[in-house]
Amino acid sequence: MSIRHGLLALLERGPRYGARLRSEFESRTGSTWSLNIGQVYTTLGRLERDGLVTRQGADQAGHTLYALTEAGRTELRAWFGRPVERTSPPRDELAVKLAMAVGAPGIDIRTVVEVQRRHLTEAMRTYTRLRAGALARAPEHRDEVAALLVVERLIFRAEAEVRWLDHCEARLLRFARAAATEPPQVGGRP
Structure with missing residues (x-):
């Protein structure tokens, strides 16, 4: 499951903070896959490090907002355009x-x-x-x-x-x- 790309897709709709991204991810996937909030923030940190998202201030409640960069949009489009590989299936x-x-x-x-x-x-x-x-x-x-x-x-x-x-x-x-x-x-x- 690509949490990285899932978060990028949610950020394409506009800036979000970590807990909101977690909530939207779970809602979008029918609450079938829960996310740990630490996993969300760790992933956001890596996306920021890789230049795919940037911090964009804070909302009125003081939550740090993350926004998609142009490189993030490019990565998201590339992800949507690639097939999900089945050449190395995960262990079952x-x-x-x-x-x-x-x-x-x-x-x-x-x-x-x-x-x-x-x-x-x-x-x-x-x-x-x-x-x-x-x-x-x-x-x-x-x-x-x-x-x-x-x-x-x-x-x-x-x-x-x-x-x-x-x-x-x-x-x-x-x-x-x-x-x-x-x-x-x-x-x-x-």
Whole structure:
């Protein structure tokens, strides 16, 4: 998740202070990803160091305002114009867990799969409720549309993960059947 670019996008609408950026980021993403206020200010400090934002005085309450620089606008446009790279996918804890569970002594991989499936089913219920709420709150408002896009991405990701778990379960059953019909090894050779 690019907090850096998310903050730049919010600053394009005008100067903001850190807590407001945090609030707007969370609202725009349907409150599905919370931000630590320290993370916001650390990111703002790096953006300022890199010349992408500048301090622009303070508001009436004394909050330091940050504004987008021309270099920040250029970086934001470049970010919107680039695809999200998939050449180096992040490690997926579930894939690693299932890979390690295969053949691990005392681990029933079907149980691991089922626990994850139940978790995803509950997550999809939660995401579906969030989607219904966003749809009920006038989806023509840009923040609600933005939140809706994020929540629907989470729904689709969870659905895809359930399909993958179904595939894993079927693959493991085929493997178990094949292993049960193999003749015993002779001479201790694998």
